[in-house]
Amino acid sequence: MTSIDWSAVQDVCFSNGGVILGIAFCAVLLGIWIHRNIPDFPKAPNDLDITTDLSLATRWIQSKKWLLRGRAMLIDAHVPGKTYMLPTPKNYCVFISAENNIKEFASSSNFSLHQAYDDLFSYRYNKLWHDEGESVHMTQIYYFRVLREGLTTKLPVLYPYMHETLVKGVADHLARKKAVDVNRQGWKQIHHYPFLEYITVSVIGPIFWGESLWANPEFQDAARRFPAQYFAFGEIVQHVPTFAVPLVKFAVTKGNKYRNILIKHLLPIVSEQMAEARNTPKSEENLPFINFIQYTVLMTQGKPYWTQERIILLLESLWRAGGHSVPMTLTHIMNSLCQYPEYMEPIREELDQQPQMNFSVLESLPLLNSFIKEVIRTKPLDSASTRRKALKTHTFKDGPHVPAGNLVCIPSYGIMNDAALYPNPEVFNGFRFTTRPTSDNQESIKGKQGETTRSKVTDVDLSFPFWGYGKEACPGRFFASFEMKSVIALLVSRYDFKLANADKPTTWLWRTFTLPRKDTVLLIRERSEH
Numbered sequence: 001m002t003s004i005d006w007s008a009v010q011d012v013c014f015s016n017g018g019v020i021l022g023i024a025f026c027a028v029l030l031g032i033w034i035h036r037n038i039p040d041f042p043k044a045p046n047d048l049d050i051t052t053d054l055s056l057a058t059r060w061i062q063s064k065k066w067l068l069r070g071r072a073m074l075i076d077a078h079v080p081g082k083t084y085m086l087p088t089p090k091n092y093c094v095f096i097s098a099e100n101n102i103k104e105f106a107s108s109s110n111f112s113l114h115q116a117y118d119d120l121f122s123y124r125y126n127k128l129w130h131d132e133g134e135s136v137h138m139t140q141i142y143y144f145r146v147l148r149e150g151l152t153t154k155l156p157v158l159y160p161y162m163h164e165t166l167v168k169g170v171a172d173h174l175a176r177k178k179a180v181d182v183n184r185q186g187w188k189q190i191h192h193y194p195f196l197e198y199i200t201v202s203v204i205g206p207i208f209w210g211e212s213l214w215a216n217p218e219f220q221d222a223a224r225r226f227p228a229q230y231f232a233f234g235e236i237v238q239h240v241p242t243f244a245v246p247l248v249k250f251a252v253t254k255g256n257k258y259r260n261i262l263i264k265h266l267l268p269i270v271s272e273q274m275a276e277a278r279n280t281p282k283s284e285e286n287l288p289f290i291n292f293i294q295y296t297v298l299m300t301q302g303k304p305y306w307t308q309e310r311i312i313l314l315l316e317s318l319w320r321a322g323g324h325s326v327p328m329t330l331t332h333i334m335n336s337l338c339q340y341p342e343y344m345e346p347i348r349e350e351l352d353q354q355p356q357m358n359f360s361v362l363e364s365l366p367l368l369n370s371f372i373k374e375v376i377r378t379k380p381l382d383s384a385s386t387r388r389k390a391l392k393t394h395t396f397k398d399g400p401h402v403p404a405g406n407l408v409c410i411p412s413y414g415i416m417n418d419a420a421l422y423p424n425p426e427v428f429n430g431f432r433f434t435t436r437p438t439s440d441n442q443e444s445i446k447g448k449q450g451e452t453t454r455s456k457v458t459d460v461d462l463s464f465p466f467w468g469y470g471k472e473a474c475p476g477r478f479f480a481s482f483e484m485k486s487v488i489a490l491l492v493s494r495y496d497f498k499l500a501n502a503d504k505p506t507t508w509l510w511r512t513f514t515l516p517r518k519d520t521v522l523l524i525r526e527r528s529e530h
Ligand code: HEM
Pocket: 113, 114, 140, 143, 147, 317, 318, 321, 322, 323, 325, 326, 329, 381, 385, 386, 387, 466, 467, 468, 469, 470, 472, 473, 474, 475, 476, 477, 479, 480
């Protein structure tokens, strides 16, 4: 029998005792960090149409893969009409596409939109003020009131202003660029997404904050930068241990720099306008829409819940919600116009045929409407919609049992690419939505009296759940769609454009999102006829 000679091991251990102790200490710290980062998943949903049996390790790996490959995982897992689940970093997400189940969860108080977005954007760490008495319900009511009653109904009046701002914004932006091509054909080079972000924010900025505040360079710069910083922090904070959150917040937000600037400017304005409103008789009907600040102040007049801090928080949330998704979706639309140039001429012709452009004309153009809708169908910003977190355990009438703490979502990409709803879904057909519907199951395209109407970008229905579904569907979609149409109409009718490098990818993926790359370069020049 051979005996083991331990002396070598002893030599290593004792002569390197400090090092080994150090490694052991680091291992303990790593263990604590991993432990804190493996959240206690809620109980797994069951009674699904497609069941998944996941070991702890698989669940952990899958939930991390979700960040980088969420969209692909969701598309792979999708079976029309079936319920299935995938693990996300904090819980399971149950995907529901059967009509009854969608209607059931979208209207049930057991589920919360706010809590679901808290998981995504870390609201709880991202808040400015800790507000014990805050009512999510009240905030949601006012999101809808301000956006629907305020902004949406005023779009016809706002169009000339929006158009003028766009024309100037694009011209000024391009004037700062030198022509790049050697053949002297007048092409200029711009970074596509930053350009569209700049001009769309230039349109909504004054409508939101008022012209004089928007003209303040310090305020405008902070307002432009704040949403991106908010989302970056919301993402980063999910991957650091809780004790490090304040430090990370300080580092990422540079000590709340942009938010503090917004507040410095907003507090005196909001408080002055509230004082003025108190001395003016309250009118419920036809409040004038001058800008968002003023409209919100008038709308909340006489409601003790609405303190100046809460009004600012409401404005801040609306600004974040509206700021980034419009230019991102718009970039997908413009990229698709470059990718499928055969659509450019018909859309241009449709625009050129209009003797005068205004809100109703722009809203009535079938080719423009259809092209935008087809891009959204094939390349939605988010492949899942109508995120809701189960606040209470919920057992659906038709099956799935969802323990509290899990998410429920609609697999919007899967539905919008289902061959039963959209024939040849894999084919990009820019004018797919110009024909009137043939199938009875598309409830959206039926008017109030059952008459068919043309499909619109802003439709919310079971075959087009891009904007969410039910009473909480995006209240900003009318403005978003109209702004996107205004930008495309201007660029298509006055400019030629193409991608500088058609072979380079134009998007990157994160979770279930398809985001435009910031480094995509667009070549653009003014059309000679204009
Ligand atoms: C292309 C642009 C946009 C897209 C893709 C988009 C998409 C969405 C989606 C999917 C939801 C969730 C609905 C649900 O889960 O049922 C939502 C909610 C919301 N959107 Fe939009 N949106 C866009 C533009 C805007 C704009 C421009 C504004 C404001 C000016 C806005 C304001 C809101 C608000 C306030 C909510 C939250 C409603 C609540 O908490 O109840 N959105 N949006």
